[in-house]
Every structure is written in structure tokens, then in C-alpha cells.
Amino acid sequence: MNRQKNHLSHRVLVYAVIWVISYAGSLFVLKSFALPIEVGIVLTVITALAFVVFTYKYYRNIFFMDEVQIKVQMEAIVIAFLLGLFMLMILGLLDLVIVLNKEDWSYRHLVPCFAIFYFIGLFISKRKYNIEDEKHD
Numbered sequence: 001m002n003r004q005k006n007h008l009s010h011r012v013l014v015y016a017v018i019w020v021i022s023y024a025g026s027l028f029v030l031k032s033f034a035l036p037i038e039v040g041i042v043l044t045v046i047t048a049l050a051f052v053v054f055t056y057k058y059y060r061n062i063f064f065m066d067e068v069q070i071k072v073q074m075e076a077i078v079i080a081f082l083l084g085l086f087m088l089m090i091l092g093l094l095d096l097v098i099v100l101n102k103e104d105w106s107y108r109h110l111v112p113c114f115a116i117f118y119f120i121g122l123f124i125s126k127r128k129y130n131i132e133d134e135k136h137d
Contacts, residue, residue, distance in 0.1 A: 012061045015054040022050040027108060072125045079121030084114050 026043040029035070035043075062070060091105060125131075 009061060012054070012057045015050075015057045019047070019050040019054040022047045023111065068129055068131070072122070072129055072131060075125040075128070076118055076121035079124060080114060080117035083117040083120065084110075087113060087117075 026047045029043060030040055062073060065073065087110070091100065094100060
């Protein structure tokens with residue numbers, strides 16, 4: 001059973017890498033080249049599909065985690081979600097008061113922020129449950 005858990009975790013990581021590469025590649029291509037709208041839409045759909053597959057695999061992987069690992073993951077996601085909402089709220093309110101530079105604060109800048117928020121949540125949650133000292137694999 002332990003091998004199956006490891007295999008599934010590695011597969012989730014592979015799908016995460018595929019999504020990150022497709023996102024970064026699409027972002028680079030769309031910013032660097034003047035492409036027809038249809039090509040831009042296709043690149044966006046490919047990236048969205050990669051994210052959907054990653055999300056599905058991540059969700060399925062939760063079924064093979066023990067209770068503590070599930071708590072850690074769920075708390076990390078909740079923390080990331082709340083930090084993301086906080087950031088969107090602040091940016092929305094600031095945008096009413098001052099003009100935010102779209103080169104610094106556009107939607108494409110929010111994706112890395114949400115990933116960082118997840119890892120912040122994971123760090124906090126792992127410390128809370130003292131995961132580093134115990135074996136939960």
C-alpha cells in the first residue's frame with residue numbers, strides 16, 4: 001500500500017509540473033509573439049485542461065492519505081484560499097483609490113501568489129501537526 005501511495009504522489013507531482021510548464025509556456029508565447037486570437041484561445045484551453053487534470057489527480061490522491069495528512073492539506077488549502085481572498089479584496093479596494101499598474105498586478109500575477117499562499121499554508125499546517133518528526137507516508 002505504501003508503494004501505491006508513493007506512486008500516486010509522484011504522479012500528482014508529474015501532473016503539477018505539466019500544468020506549471022504549460023502555464024509558463026503559454027504565458028511566454030502569448031507575451032512574446034503576436035498570435036491570432038484562435039491560437040491564444042487554444043493555448044489557454046490547453047493550460048486550463050492541464051490544470052483540471054492536475055486538480056483531479058490531486059483530489060484523487062487525498063483518498064490515499066492518512067487523517068493527519070488530509071488535515072494538513074485541507075488547512076493549507078484553506079489558508080491559501082483565505083490569503084488569496086484577502087489579496088483580491090485589498091487589490092480591489094486599492095484599484096478604486098489608485099490606478100494599479102496592470103504590468104505589476106494583472107490576473108497572470110495572481111496564479112504564482114496563490115501557489116505561494118498554498119506553500120505558506122502547508123508550512124504553517126506541518127508545523128502545527130509536527131509532521132517533520134513523524135512518519136505519515
